[in-house]
Amino acid sequence: MSTLQIDFGQSKSHIVGIDLGTTNSLVSVLDLTGPRILSGIVPSVVSVLPTGEVIAGAEARERLVTNPESTVYSAKRLMGRGVADIQDELKLFPFHIAPGSETVLKLQLGDKIMTPPEIAAHVLRKLKLDAEEVLGGPVDQAVITVPAYFNDAQRQATKDAGRIAGLEVLRLVNEPTAAALAYGLDKRNQGLIAVYDFGGGTFDISILRLHDGIFEVLATNGDTHLGGDDIDNLLLQIALEDIQSEWGEDISGKQDAIQLLRRAVILAKEALSFAPAATIDLQYGDRVYQREINLEIFNRLIEPIVERTLAPCRSCIADAGVSAEQIDEVVMVGGSTRIPLVRSAVERLFKKRPHTELNPDEVVALGAAVQAGILGGHVDDALLLDVTPLSLGIETMGGLVSKLIHRNSTIPASETELFTTGVDGQTNVLIHVVQGERELVKDCRSLARFDLKGIPPMPAGMARIQVRFLIDANGILSVTAKDLRAGTEQTVEVKPSYGLNDEQVEAMILESYDKAEEDLKERQVREARVEADAVVGATNKAREDAAFNCLSQEERDAIDRAINELMVVYHGDDHLLIRAKIEQIDEVTQKLAEIIMNVAVGKALEGTHIDAN
Amino acid sequence: MKFYEALDLVPTLALDLDDLKKRFYDRSRQWHPDRFSRASAAEQDQALEMTAILNDAFRTLRDPVARAEYFLKERGLDSSRTEAPPELLEEVFELNMALEELRDGDQSARGQLVEARDRFGAMLRSSDDQLTDIFSQFDFSPSDDTLNTLRATLNRRRYIANLVRDVDKELHVHSAN
Numbered sequence: 001m002s003t004l005q006i007d008f009g010q011s012k013s014h015i016v017g018i019d020l021g022t023t024n025s026l027v028s029v030l031d032l033t034g035p036r037i038l039s040g041i042v043p044s045v046v047s048v049l050p051t052g053e054v055i056a057g058a059e060a061r062e063r064l065v066t067n068p069e070s071t072v073y074s075a076k077r078l079m080g081r082g083v084a085d086i087q088d089e090l091k092l093f094p095f096h097i098a099p100g101s102e103t104v105l106k107l108q109l110g111d112k113i114m115t116p117p118e119i120a121a122h123v124l125r126k127l128k129l130d131a132e133e134v135l136g137g138p139v140d141q142a143v144i145t146v147p148a149y150f151n152d153a154q155r156q157a158t159k160d161a162g163r164i165a166g167l168e169v170l171r172l173v174n175e176p177t178a179a180a181l182a183y184g185l186d187k188r189n190q191g192l193i194a195v196y197d198f199g200g201g202t203f204d205i206s207i208l209r210l211h212d213g214i215f216e217v218l219a220t221n222g223d224t225h226l227g228g229d230d231i232d233n234l235l236l237q238i239a240l241e242d243i244q245s246e247w248g249e250d251i252s253g254k255q256d257a258i259q260l261l262r263r264a265v266i267l268a269k270e271a272l273s274f275a276p277a278a279t280i281d282l283q284y285g286d287r288v289y290q291r292e293i294n295l296e297i298f299n300r301l302i303e304p305i306v307e308r309t310l311a312p313c314r315s316c317i318a319d320a321g322v323s324a325e326q327i328d329e330v331v332m333v334g335g336s337t338r339i340p341l342v343r344s345a346v347e348r349l350f351k352k353r354p355h356t357e358l359n360p361d362e363v364v365a366l367g368a369a370v371q372a373g374i375l376g377g378h379v380d381d382a383l384l385l386d387v388t389p390l391s392l393g394i395e396t397m398g399g400l401v402s403k404l405i406h407r408n409s410t411i412p413a414s415e416t417e418l419f420t421t422g423v424d425g426q427t428n429v430l431i432h433v434v435q436g437e438r439e440l441v442k443d444c445r446s447l448a449r450f451d452l453k454g455i456p457p458m459p460a461g462m463a464r465i466q467v468r469f470l471i472d473a474n475g476i477l478s479v480t481a482k483d484l485r486a487g488t489e490q491t492v493e494v495k496p497s498y499g500l501n502d503e504q505v506e507a508m509i510l511e512s513y514d515k516a517e518e519d520l521k522e523r524q525v526r527e528a529r530v531e532a533d534a535v536v537g538a539t540n541k542a543r544e545d546a547a548f549n550c551l552s553q554e555e556r557d558a559i560d561r562a563i564n565e566l567m568v569v570y571h572g573d574d575h576l577l578i579r580a581k582i583e584q585i586d587e588v589t590q591k592l593a594e595i596i597m598n599v600a601v602g603k604a605l606e607g608t609h610i611d612a613n
Numbered sequence: 614m615k616f617y618e619a620l621d622l623v624p625t626l627a628l629d630l631d632d633l634k635k636r637f638y639d640r641s642r643q644w645h646p647d648r649f650s651r652a653s654a655a656e657q658d659q660a661l662e663m664t665a666i667l668n669d670a671f672r673t674l675r676d677p678v679a680r681a682e683y684f685l686k687e688r689g690l691d692s693s694r695t696e697a698p699p700e701l702l703e704e705v706f707e708l709n710m711a712l713e714e715l716r717d718g719d720q721s722a723r724g725q726l727v728e729a730r731d732r733f734g735a736m737l738r739s740s741d742d743q744l745t746d747i748f749s750q751f752d753f754s755p756s757d758d759t760l761n762t763l764r765a766t767l768n769r770r771r772y773i774a775n776l777v778r779d780v781d782k783e784l785h786v787h788s789a790n
Contacts, residue, residue: 170650214638375650383642409672412646412665470665473646 015141015170015376016131017368019178020044020120020158022076022201022227023335026365027127029135030373035182035366039130046122047071048110056126065263068094068255070110074229077201078105078116079161080153088225092233094255104504115504120161128167133526142167143372145364147202148174149222149389151435152447152477159474170375172474175199176206177217177386178367179333183358184210191328192218194317196346196354197364198309199334201227205313207320207327213381219319219408220389221312228269228336231302235265235293238301239280243289257284272298273338299341306345313349319408330354333363385410388471390445395432399441404469407437411471418484419465425457429465433477452481524575528582532570535582536563539589547595558588614687616670619663626684626748626763628674637671677744681767690764698769704729705776712780715787723784730780733773740770 016038017028024041047060048070055063063071077089083101090097098106098113106113124144131139144167146158155172162169173181176195184193190211197204204222208215239261244250251257264282271278277294317324332354336342346354373379387408393401394417404415419429429452436444455463464484471477482489539559542548548556566581617624620636642648644667649660673679685691697705708729714722743766751759 171647211638214641371647374647377651383645383647385641385645410668412661413668413672414665415669470661472661473664 014131014135014137014139015143015372016127016139017178017365017370017372018124018127018142018144019175019365019368020076020123020144020146020161021364022074022199022229024200024361025123025127026362027131028362028365028369029131030369030376030378035369035373037362037365038134041361042123042126042130043073044076044120044123045071045073046075046109046114046119048112050110052111054112054122056122065256065259067110068259069096070112072107072109072119074201075107075116075119077225077229078107079120080116080151080155080157081105092229094258117157117161118164120158121164124161124165124167128165129523129526132523133530136527136530138523140166140168141170141372143171143173143368143375144169145175145178145368146172146475147199147222147224148176148197148204148206148220149202149224150174150475151224151390151445152475153445154224155475159476169474171371172476173368173371173384174204174206174217174220174386174389174475175202175364176204176220176333177208177215177384178365178371179331179363180206180208180210180215180367181370181382181384182363182367183329183331183355184208184215189213192322192326194313194327194330194350195333196309196313196330196337197222197333198336198342199227200336201225201229203227203309203312205309205316207316207322214383214385216385216410217387217408218321219316220387221316221319222389223308223312226305226308228334230305231269231336231339232262232265234301234305235269235280236262239265239282239289239291242291243282246289247287251284257282260284261289268293269298270338273340295340302339302341306339306341309342310345310349313346324350327352331358331363332356333360335361386473386475387411388413388475390435391437392447392469392471392477393434393436393444395434395441401434401436401439401441401444405471409471411475412473414468414470416466416468419452419463419467420461421455421458421463422460424460426460426463427455427457428453429455429463431467433469433479447477448479450479455483456486521573521575525573525578528575528578529570532566532578532582535585536566539563539585542589542592542596545596547592547599550595551592555588555591559585559592562588614684615666616673616683619666619670620674622674624684624687625752626681627745627752628680630675633671633675637667640667677741677748678767678770681744681748681763685760685764685767688760690760697772701772708776708780712783715783718787726780726784730777730784733777733780737770737773737777740766740773744770 014029017030017035019026019028021044023044025044026037026041027039028035028037042057043061045060045064046054046056047063047067048054060071061073064073072095074093077093078086078095083097083105086095086105089095096108098108100106104115106115107119128139142162144158144162146155150158158172159169176197179195179197180193191209193208193210195204195206195208197206202222202224203226204220206220207218209218236258240250240252251261261282264280268278268280272293272295277292280289280291280293282289317327327350330346330350330352332343332346337346337356337360343354343356370379370382371384374382374384388405388411389407391403391407392405393403396402404417405413419431421429430449431452432441432449433447434441434444435447438444452465452467455465466482466484468480468482469477470479480489562581562585566578566585569577569581572578614624620633620640622628622636641664644660644663646657646660646664649657652660673683708726711722711725711729715726744763747759747763747766751763
């Protein structure tokens with residue numbers, strides 16, 4: 001039973017929820033029956049065809065083996081990051097970094113060069129089209145989920161991806177929080193919930209208090225580089241060494257072999273969630289590699305990875321100001337929580353059996369739909385109060401960090417800081433904003449540097465510049481500065497240390513306009529086909545009706561001809577032509593429809609005595 | 614004082630936490646940006662602004678120490694200094710010696726450090742009680758003298774809190790197992 005009121009009133013517009021995952025993505029919507037997934041899982045894989053066309057999803061995933069050079073997966077790992085950040089990833093993932101990536105990271109995919117937000121935009125566009133097809137109307141607003149532990153740059157990059165895909169991103173929601181929404185909407189009204197979210201590439205833990213429809217995040221913690229991928233890489237490494245000794249050949253340089261082996265390893269990993277043993281099974285050319293791996297060995301292998309999730313859990317419990325015993329429910333999210341060792345580790349830590357009845361792959365997307373419903377005004381009594389995962393600070397003397405907004409502060413949150421000059425006649429002040437928990441700037445993530453300019457020359461220490469840092473409900477920072485002496489206010493352009501600036505995003509949106517036209521066309525074609533299916537179905541059904549025999553041979557031929565003509569244009573890409581043929585069918589079947597209608601009305605009237613009074 | 618205003622409260626040092634929470638949740642329901650996603654840009658900006666201040670206010674006021682610091686700051690009294698209480702100097706000196714020994718790998722200093730941490734921890738709790746007393750004293754009859762006492766108590770408390778934190782950290786870093 002749903003504990004919350006869902007009210008759609010007259011509204012027809014749909015805001016979708018999107019779980020943009022490292023491995024797979026999903027799109028969902030809230031309707032009167034609750035949140036539901038629209039269409040199937042879309043693998044977060046993007047591939048460039050020889051024609052230059054870009055595809056995303058299952059078709060793109062097929063090309064991982066056949067065309068690894070022009071196909072990319074797990075690109076979420078690169079969102080909002082700089083080249084220096086990703087050296088570790090490059091050892092494990094076949095990302096092809098394009099030249100000129102010093103400021104903004106770019107990947108080479110076949111002949112095309114794309115930034116991570118553009119790659120994500122292709123996955124988002126695929127989800128948008130899928131949703132439009134199911135809903136039968138345009139979708140241009142979305143709630144997108146992000147790992148709770150994503151920093152400002154990673155959030156900004158996700159928002160940029162939405163914009164490039166033609167989606168207005170109404171809100172970024174933290175994945176574990178979304179899961180809690182889906183769970184709480186369904187099961188619970190009060191109490192403490194821990195959400196353990198172990199996905200393909202990221203690990204998050206959040207602790208929430210539920211009371212009267214308010215979902216208040218007390219604390220969150222995690223690791224943006226810890227996930228099922230790490231387990232895959234571990235198994236992959238072992239298999240590669242095995243193969244080298246068996247075949248006497250190192251296949252680690254062969255992209256297609258690696259992709260096949262990765263797939264084999266994942267299958268074995270997944271099987272081990274249900275069976276005591278599984279086989280890594282690779283067929284490469286005419287050679288075969290097989291290795292059985294039992295649960296005991298598997299557990300021993302992955303134990304260090306599972307262990308790495310527990311320290312953030314303990315910190316999160318402490319930060320929330322609660323004890324493990326006080327937590328009422330533990331909700332499991334993400335495919336990696338199917339692993340038995342993960343389940344038992346969580347059970348030991350929280351001293352209670354975690355909830356596994358919700359599909360761990362879908363619960364985040366379902367929660368995103370609930371948040372979309374809240375934003376659309378359809379869920380009246382629910383409200384999400386989320387927190388910022390990382391402290392925000394500024395660089396002070398000696399490379400030290402002065403923290404302004406502490407992690408786990410409820411967002412939106414703000415802080416003002418007064419700056420002055422250190423030298424006589426100084427007319428500008430440089431400010432360096434960082435995110436992270438460490439004391440030294442070099443150990444934190446550089447968010448932005450900006451220059452407060454135009455300070456009138458005066459003796460040192462006389463200037464009074466008030467700078468306000470504001471983290472919005474998406475966890476994204478904006479900065480305004482005010483000269484208290486002059487009374488002038490300015491919005492500071494926060495130039496991201498990594499990532500795209502506004503002009504670059506605008507350029508990509510412009511570029512995607514062509515794409516948007518294509519999308520529109522494709523949608524129109526799809527919609528026309530859906531209608532054609534309905535018309536042909538109805539006509540074929542009417543053929544079996546006795547009324548069909550009332551038509552002349554000519555009339556019957558006209559119907560057949562019209563249907564054939566529709567079938568000819570059906571697979572073309574001209575929606576106007578399809579519509580024209582649908583209209584033609586409508587015309588030639590009009591008489592048939594009338595006869596059927598008359599018979600139906602006659603039947604309905606049969607036995608009805610009409611009193612003329 | 615805008616944090617008190619944000620929660621429709623008269624500025625007092627002592628606050629009823631349950632009432633504070635209720636006010637916070639009620640106003641969150643009213644002003645959270647989620648409630649304004651279909652409103653005009655100006656209304657959205659206002660909601661963001663109101664909620665940011667509401668959250669800042671709740672975060673500050675629910676914690677007695679942060680609340681007192683804010684209260685003093687709004688009255689132009691800076692309480693951000695950390696003062697070593699003279700009567701503690703000798704003890705702190707010995708404590709630092711023991712910390713040195715522990716850092717040098719001498720685990721025999723642990724006992725002394727644990728004891729010191731517990732003693733300073735007790736001091737911290739008693740200064741929390743002191744704060745509560747000062748709060749009610751000031752709310753009942755406001756005076757600059759009481760505010761100065763408050764400031765001195767906060768500075769002393771901060772010093773002790775830092776000590777406890779540092780000792781805890783060293784005990785953790787140099788733990789034998």
